[in-house]
Amino acid sequence: MSFVEYGDTIKDGDTAIVFLGHESMFPVKVQHGSVTQTKYGVIRHSTDLIGKKYGSKVTCSKGGWVFILHPTPELWTMNLPHRTQILYSTDISIITMMLELKPGSIVCESGTGSGSLSHALIRTVAPTGHLYTVEFHQQRAEKAREEFREHGVEHLVTVTNQDVCKNGFGVSNIADAVFLDIPSPWEAIGHAKSALKAEGGRICSFSPCIEQVQRTCLAMEESGFTEINTLEILLRVYNVRTVSLQIPDLGKAAEDNSSTGFDSGSPSHQGSLCANLQQGTVQFKSGVPLREVVGHTGYLTFATKS
Amino acid sequence: AMEGGPSARIREGDCAVLKRDEVFKAVSVLRRRKIIFEKQWFYLDNAIGHIYGTTFEVTSGGNLQPKQEVEETTTETKEAGTDNRNIVDDGKSQKLTHDDIKALKDKGIKGQEIVQQLIENSTTFRDKTEFAQDKYIKKKKKKYEAVITIVKPSTRILSTMYYAREPGKINHLRYDTLAQMLTLGNIHAGNKMIVMETCAGLVLGAVMERMGGYGSIIQMYPGGGPVRAATSCFGFPKPFFDNLHEFPLSKVQSLLSGTFSTETLPADPEENALGEEESNGLSEEKQTALQETGEEPATEAPMEINPTEEQDTMDISAEDVEFKETKEKENKENVREKQIKQWERRKKLKEAAALLREKNADGLIVASKFHPTPLLLSLLEFVAPSRPFVVYCQYKEPLLECYTKLRERGGVINLKLSETWLRNYQVLPDRSHPKLTMSGGGGYLLSGITVVLEKDKSDSSNSEALKMEEPSSKRCKLQDLPC
Numbered sequence: 001m002s003f004v005e006y007g008d009t010i011k012d013g014d015t016a017i018v019f020l021g022h023e024s025m026f027p028v029k030v031q032h033g034s035v036t037q038t039k040y041g042v043i044r045h046s047t048d049l050i051g052k053k054y055g056s057k058v059t060c061s062k063g064g065w066v067f068i069l070h071p072t073p074e075l076w077t078m079n080l081p082h083r084t085q086i087l088y089s090t091d092i093s094i095i096t097m098m099l100e101l102k103p104g105s106i107v108c109e110s111g112t113g114s115g116s117l118s119h120a121l122i123r124t125v126a127p128t129g130h131l132y133t134v135e136f137h138q139q140r141a142e143k144a145r146e147e148f149r150e151h152g153v154e155h156l157v158t159v160t161n162q163d164v165c166k167n168g169f170g171v172s173n174i175a176d177a178v179f180l181d182i183p184s185p186w187e188a189i190g191h192a193k194s195a196l197k198a199e200g201g202r203i204c205s206f207s208p209c210i211e212q213v214q215r216t217c218l219a220m221e222e223s224g225f226t227e228i229n230t231l232e233i234l235l236r237v238y239n240v241r242t243v244s245l246q247i248p249d250l251g252k253a254a255e256d257n258s259s260t261g262f263d264s265g266s267p268s269h270q271g272s273l274c275a276n277l278q279q280g281t282v283q284f285k286s287g288v289p290l291r292e293v294v295g296h297t298g299y300l301t302f303a304t305k306s
Numbered sequence: 307a308m309e310g311g312p313s314a315r316i317r318e319g320d321c322a323v324l325k326r327d328e329v330f331k332a333v334s335v336l337r338r339r340k341i342i343f344e345k346q347w348f349y350l351d352n353a354i355g356h357i358y359g360t361t362f363e364v365t366s367g368g369n370l371q372p373k374q375e376v377e378e379t380t381t382e383t384k385e386a387g388t389d390n391r392n393i394v395d396d397g398k399s400q401k402l403t404h405d406d407i408k409a410l411k412d413k414g415i416k417g418q419e420i421v422q423q424l425i426e427n428s429t430t431f432r433d434k435t436e437f438a439q440d441k442y443i444k445k446k447k448k449k450y451e452a453v454i455t456i457v458k459p460s461t462r463i464l465s466t467m468y469y470a471r472e473p474g475k476i477n478h479l480r481y482d483t484l485a486q487m488l489t490l491g492n493i494h495a496g497n498k499m500i501v502m503e504t505c506a507g508l509v510l511g512a513v514m515e516r517m518g519g520y521g522s523i524i525q526m527y528p529g530g531g532p533v534r535a536a537t538s539c540f541g542f543p544k545p546f547f548d549n550l551h552e553f554p555l556s557k558v559q560s561l562l563s564g565t566f567s568t569e570t571l572p573a574d575p576e577e578n579a580l581g582e583e584e585s586n587g588l589s590e591e592k593q594t595a596l597q598e599t600g601e602e603p604a605t606e607a608p609m610e611i612n613p614t615e616e617q618d619t620m621d622i623s624a625e626d627v628e629f630k631e632t633k634e635k636e637n638k639e640n641v642r643e644k645q646i647k648q649w650e651r652r653k654k655l656k657e658a659a660a661l662l663r664e665k666n667a668d669g670l671i672v673a674s675k676f677h678p679t680p681l682l683l684s685l686l687e688f689v690a691p692s693r694p695f696v697v698y699c700q701y702k703e704p705l706l707e708c709y710t711k712l713r714e715r716g717g718v719i720n721l722k723l724s725e726t727w728l729r730n731y732q733v734l735p736d737r738s739h740p741k742l743t744m745s746g747g748g749g750y751l752l753s754g755i756t757v758v759l760e761k762d763k764s765d766s767s768n769s770e771a772l773k774m775e776e777p778s779s780k781r782c783k784l785q786d787l788p789c
Contacts, residue, residue: 237723
């Protein structure tokens with residue numbers, strides 16, 4: 001397994017994802033002799049994991065069971081240990097497409113943070129591309145290096161511990177794309193420009209505050225970037241539910257019949273609408289929005305170097 | 307690919323995208339071919355050899371000329387007003403008439419100059435606020451300074467173009483939704499992907515771009531053959547198509563039940579289309595004509611205009627014996643050619659079937675006009691366990707049903723029904739705000755991960771379904787039942 005190549009069976013040294021149920025999962029480092037505690041009991045790596053097919057159901061010591069999944073950058077994003085606020089797959093998706101990333105692309109990123117975006121970028125540019133990622137916090141840079149090693153992608157990424165605003169990305173004139181997620185991106189625009197290839201490179205800056213965006217757009221314009229465009233994207237998830245609504249009692253018109261508007265014999269039996277006159281309810285399927293959703297992550301500004 | 311190397315240059319035969327502000331149009335780069343774009347007529351000949359991303363002006367002769375970088379003379383603090391309380395919009399503030407402006411254009415006066423003339427002849431210009439003046443200038447520039455940028459096609463460019471110009475052809479799949487699919491589906495080099503789409507080949511192209519020529523794709527198609535009009539716009543190098551296979555949906559059931567045979571092939575669309583010209587040429591009328599028939603063949607090889615056949619129809623009146631003999635020989639060749647073609651098609655079909663039978667695909671992408679449920683239920687059989695799948699639907703309701711059926715089937719986890727909300731912004735000093743119009747909807751996605759499907763569907767799948775379910779909120783316990 002690696003984050004850039006699928007494998008079929010679980011091997012010693014793999015990072016696997018243990019899936020317990022709805023939105024309940026965690027990563028595990030597979031190792032001979034290790035055990036992992038779950039609420040369903042113990043998982044013994046040597047007997048329960050190694051050699052098994054990814055996607056298998058594993059029964060734990062207490063009788064409950066879990067699924068073992070092959071890691072992907074998306075699953076990693078949902079389960080990685082946070083050292084900083086991270087980018088989620090919704091933003092990562094549009095960033096990847098708008099920066100026109102693909103196998104062979106050379107990308108520069110700062111700051112590395114917790115490596116959420118980094119893993120996704122590495123996956124996209126593999127096997128012939130490269131990610132140059134810059135992190136000014138020494139321990140975070142080291143932790144990122146460690147994780148890339150464990151995940152089998154170290155050959156695709158270079159982590160540099162420096163301040164991108166002062167010292168840039170460490171490369172010049174070769175990047176197809178640059179991504180900035182730092183407090184003062186306008187200070188790094190010049191360095192971004194020099195890291196980018198001569199013509200046609202793409203840049204993206206992510207900032208939570210509109211004031212940061214304004215400054216960054218100005219800096220981009222002054223540096224000669226074109227096609228400057230700012231957007232935001234939000235995910236809306238729906239829970240699929242069968243809903244039952246009560247039919248109100250409107251009394252009777254004449255002595256015998258009471259028409260509720262929902263006659264059981266009527267052609268309104270569309271499959272989606274089902275009246276249960278006995279219980280006085282109507283059932284239908286609905287995609288119900290969540291009660292609380294993410295309302296803002298950050299503004300994404302894209303531009304082209306020409 | 308040309309990553310990090312010298313920038314790509316526009317070549318004859320390329321599919322290029324013309325861009326003017328937010329408007330895009332895909333065209334074939336061909337010499338002496340008149341192009342109409344944004345009310346302008348021109349030839350692309352002069353663009354050949356320039357780097358992609360170059361901006362051009364249209365000369366009076368209909369030729370393209372690279373636009374010189376003009377240093378915008380920093381205007382001395384011009385006279386400006388404070389608000390519009392005294393500005394009356396009576397339509398009479400511009401002193402130049404339509405004819406005056408036309409005369410300027412005919413004289414060959416550059417757009418920049420025309421804008422300057424309009425400003426000077428506007429009685430209200432100096433009363434406008436600085437912002438209003440800015441807006442006025444931008445508007446006039448947009449109308450009279452027609453610059454066109456020629457950009458290299460990519461998923462970003464083409465998905466934006468299709469959504470703006472021909473959303474019906476792509477089932478109203480908005481570009482950010484497509485972006486989600488590519489990421490949720492973990493599309494990357496080396497995958498073995500199954501793609502089923504009726505989006506003119508845009509989704510296929512996007513998948514191919516993210517796979518970079520590595521791995522393999524089996525495209526499932528309805529009817530006679532897959533539509534790949536958009537795919538050819540990407541300009542992928544030929545090797546990318548070596549591992550692109552196709553398989554007819556009409557054979558899926560037989561494949562799943564083990565009764566598949568290549569004896570009855572779907573109708574050969576190439577035979578029907580013989581005599582039509584240029585499949586890959588993207589000149590407007592032909593392009594739309596082809597797309598509307600819906601019977602478009604796989605477009606790797608351009609459709610043949612069989613030269614001998616054409617000659618036949620022209621010389622039919624000549625009753626030479628010699629002519630008859632050559633005609634018979636040609637007919638025999640045609641028959642043999644057709645037989646070879648059939649044999650090749652059978653061979654390809656068998657290859658695709660073999661790939662599917664392995665049931666180890668790394669992912670499934672569905673984006674079509676068809677109801678998603680039957681597609682998912684059948685095509686998931688070909689996907690390995692612990693792999694992502696993503697289904698797009700223009701409407702939410704079919705995905706509700708799909709979700710339910712998948713829960714019943716089992717073998718899937720992490721099911722999620724979602725859509726993305728997208729908003730563009732205008733960012734200017736003291737004038738930053740969301741843009742005034744936005745898309746009302748970009749379609750819906752149902753995504754999930756496969757797991758090992760257990761054969762016996764007794765208690766285990768029920769408890770599985772319950773465990774996979776999101777807990778109902780306590781307040782609505784009486785009304786909501788998990789599906």
